[in-house]
Amino acid sequence: MRYLTPRKRAEGRGAAHHGAEHHWAMTVSSVGLAFLVPLWLYIFGSALGGTREAVLETFARPLPAILTALVLVVGMRHFAMGATTMIEDYARGTNRKLLIIFVIALSWVIAATGLFALARMAL
Amino acid sequence: MADAKRDAPVAGSGGRPLSPHLQIYRWQVPMLTSILTRITGQALMAGVLLAVWWLLAAATSDAYFATANAVATSWFGDLVFTGSLWAVWYHYLAGLRHLYYDAGKGLDIPTAEKLGWAVIIGSVVLTVITILLVQ
Numbered sequence: 001m002r003y004l005t006p007r008k009r010a011e012g013r014g015a016a017h018h019g020a021e022h023h024w025a026m027t028v029s030s031v032g033l034a035f036l037v038p039l040w041l042y043i044f045g046s047a048l049g050g051t052r053e054a055v056l057e058t059f060a061r062p063l064p065a066i067l068t069a070l071v072l073v074v075g076m077r078h079f080a081m082g083a084t085t086m087i088e089d090y091a092r093g094t095n096r097k098l099l100i101i102f103v104i105a106l107s108w109v110i111a112a113t114g115l116f117a118l119a120r121m122a123l
Numbered sequence: 124m125a126d127a128k129r130d131a132p133v134a135g136s137g138g139r140p141l142s143p144h145l146q147i148y149r150w151q152v153p154m155l156t157s158i159l160t161r162i163t164g165q166a167l168m169a170g171v172l173l174a175v176w177w178l179l180a181a182a183t184s185d186a187y188f189a190t191a192n193a194v195a196t197s198w199f200g201d202l203v204f205t206g207s208l209w210a211v212w213y214h215y216l217a218g219l220r221h222l223y224y225d226a227g228k229g230l231d232i233p234t235a236e237k238l239g240w241a242v243i244i245g246s247v248v249l250t251v252i253t254i255l256l257v258q
Contacts, residue, residue, distance in 0.1 A: 027225065030218045037215060041208070044174065045257030048204070049196055052188045055181045068178075075171070082164050114175045120182035 016088040022081060029078040033071070040071045056121050065122040072114040076107035083107075152239035153232075160217040163210035170207025173200065208253055213246035 002009075012018065047058045058064050083103040091099055148154065173195060180191030194200055220238050223229050229238055 027222065030222065034215065034219065037211065041211065041253055042256060045208075045253060048177075048257070052181055052185060052192070055188075059178070059181070072175075079164070079168065079171075082161075086161055086165065110171060110175055113179055117175070117178040117182040121178075 016085065022085070026078065026081055026085075029074050029081070032074050033078060036067060036071050036074065040067050043067065059118060059121040065118055069115060069118055072111045072118075076111040080104045080107040151236075152243075153235040156217060156220075156239040156242050160214060160221070163214045163217075167207055167210050167214065169203050170210070173203050173207075205250070205254070209246055209250045212249040212253070213242065216242040216245045216249075 016022070043058065043064045047055050047064075050058075059068065080103055084100050087096055087099045087103070177191045177195045180187040195204070220229070220242055223238070229235060
């Protein structure tokens with residue numbers, strides 16, 4: 001006879017040992033990105049291939065600037081969390097920790113760089 | 124015989140059933156499209172890096188922009204951005220499918236097969252439409 005409930009026996013068994021909050025955060029950011037990305041693709045794609053003056057003019061406008069900032073922050077957070085899940089599936093021990101630290105740091109560096117560029121163009 | 128082998132508890136699993144290893148799994152559309160979601164999500168970083176570098180160069184100086192823009196609009200830039208565009212539309216549609224699955228819908232095999240094809244075909248169609256729109 002088993003004295004543990006099925007839930008007790010299942011908890012902490014996955015590759016990450018936890019995950020409900022992580023899954024919910026991915027759900028929230030994916031819904032956000034579903035609204036942000038199509039319009040951003042149009043704005044970025046239209047700006048690409050233009051002169052520097054045209055690019056500066058585009059990203060100085062409120063909508064392209066705010067949209068790009070949101071795509072960078074929400075998108076890089078979504079990437080960091082998604083990549084973390086992947087690493088948890090394939091890597092173990094110290095390697096896992098180092099890889100997770102690397103992708104989180106990389107995603108912040110990219111977001112910060114993009115925000116700096118935006119601030120310089122928009123302000 | 125094959126079924127008996129599949130259902131047998133695996134040594135070291137504590138009697139829990141384990142997924143069969145990727146190499147002995149028959150390829151199918153829902154599986155392929157699920158794996159591609161992960162791959163496109165990671166591969167998108169190539170497009171993000173190029174886009175952010177290009178924005179940084181535009182914000183910095185004429186000379187820096189000339190360099191980054193030459194790369195971004197070269198055949199290499201076209202390759203990265205077109206590939207990333209498909210990857211983002213693929214990841215987008217697969218993500219919507221994930222939300223639908225999470226709601227407990229579309230999990231029966233015929234629907235899952237159809238959704239898989241919808242993601243593959245839809246991503247190509249949306250990529251072409253986007254390229255035409257931003258010309």
